[in-house]
Amino acid sequence: MNYINPNLVLTVEDLTVSFDGFKAVDGLNLYIAPNECRVIIGPNGAGKTTVLDLICGRTKATGGRIDFKGQNLRKLREDQIVHAGVGRKFQTPSVYEDLTVFENLEISYPRGHSVFGALAFRRDAQVRARIEEIAETIFLSDLLSVKAAFLSHGQKQWLEIGMLLIQDPVLLMLDEPVAGMSVAERVKTAELLRRIVADRSVLVIEHDMKFVEDISTRVTVLHQGKLLAEGSMAKVQADPNVIEVYLGH
Numbered sequence: 001m002n003y004i005n006p007n008l009v010l011t012v013e014d015l016t017v018s019f020d021g022f023k024a025v026d027g028l029n030l031y032i033a034p035n036e037c038r039v040i041i042g043p044n045g046a047g048k049t050t051v052l053d054l055i056c057g058r059t060k061a062t063g064g065r066i067d068f069k070g071q072n073l074r075k076l077r078e079d080q081i082v083h084a085g086v087g088r089k090f091q092t093p094s095v096y097e098d099l100t101v102f103e104n105l106e107i108s109y110p111r112g113h114s115v116f117g118a119l120a121f122r123r124d125a126q127v128r129a130r131i132e133e134i135a136e137t138i139f140l141s142d143l144l145s146v147k148a149a150f151l152s153h154g155q156k157q158w159l160e161i162g163m164l165l166i167q168d169p170v171l172l173m174l175d176e177p178v179a180g181m182s183v184a185e186r187v188k189t190a191e192l193l194r195r196i197v198a199d200r201s202v203l204v205i206e207h208d209m210k211f212v213e214d215i216s217t218r219v220t221v222l223h224q225g226k227l228l229a230e231g232s233m234a235k236v237q238a239d240p241n242v243i244e245v246y247l248g249h
């Protein structure tokens with residue numbers, strides 16, 4: 001099929017990757033709409049992280065298509081995919097511990113071409129306003145001058161999400177964002193994701209079913225690199241195949 005639905009942000013079809021003959025992702029179809037928060041669940045080794053690696057260009061597919069707003073991501077390098085509007089957060093936070101919250105956001109602000117004098121001054125004001133806006137979204141407004149080293153684990157995760165948000169991605173991909181967070185931080189992260197999808201699509205890998213229920217409209221279940229089930233949380237939770245390989249354990 002060559003038809004690409006222009007209303008979709010991401011169209012993944014028949015995506016496959018083999019590592020020495022082992023298919024970690026096997027013929028996967030995945031369709032993400034604008035403002036959708038999709039969660040991928042599945043047992044360990046199902047291929048979830050590999051799917052994100054394939055979309056962001058870290059791993060190269062052996063077959064299938066990855067279309068992002070009309071662009072074939074399989075032909076782009078990792079940095080070009082970021083530039084096209086795909087942000088990816090890995091499991092462990094990678095903020096700059098010695099820099100403040102403000103500085104971490106500032107260095108993540110996308111660089112335009114250089115400007116001078118009054119224009120540079122105007123740009124500084126714009127950058128500051130944007131940093132303050134993002135800090136508000138990620139619950140860190142009061143901590144702008146605090147070094148990242150002093151943040152809690154959850155706050156570091158939010159800061160890293162903020163560092164991606166400041167680049168205004170069209171699709172944001174998060175790998176287990178609430179792992180290691182307290183219950184209160186999980187509740188706030190669900191709120192954060194609800195804020196984020198107002199302006200973009202989000203693709204999340206998650207194991208915490210309570211959190212998945214809180215954030216997601218649609219869930220994709222992977223098993224052995226293949227799509228096992230897809231639909232609302234209620235639908236996949238009631239699916240005997242899903243219960244057998246994942247939720248029943």
Ligand SMILES: Nc1ncnc2c1ncn2[C@@H]1O[C@H](COP(=O)(O)OP(=O)(O)OP(=O)(O)O)[C@@H](O)[C@H]1O
Pocket residue numbers: 019024042043044045046047048049050051
């Ligand atoms: N670069 C690689 N080379 C060889 N095998 C790989 C590579 N990357 C992933 N795999 C294998 O592919 C399978 C899927 O791994 P992946 O990390 O995507 O699963 P996952 O669903 O994210 O699991 P988890 O929940 O444990 O993170 C695993 O068997 C893994 O060992």
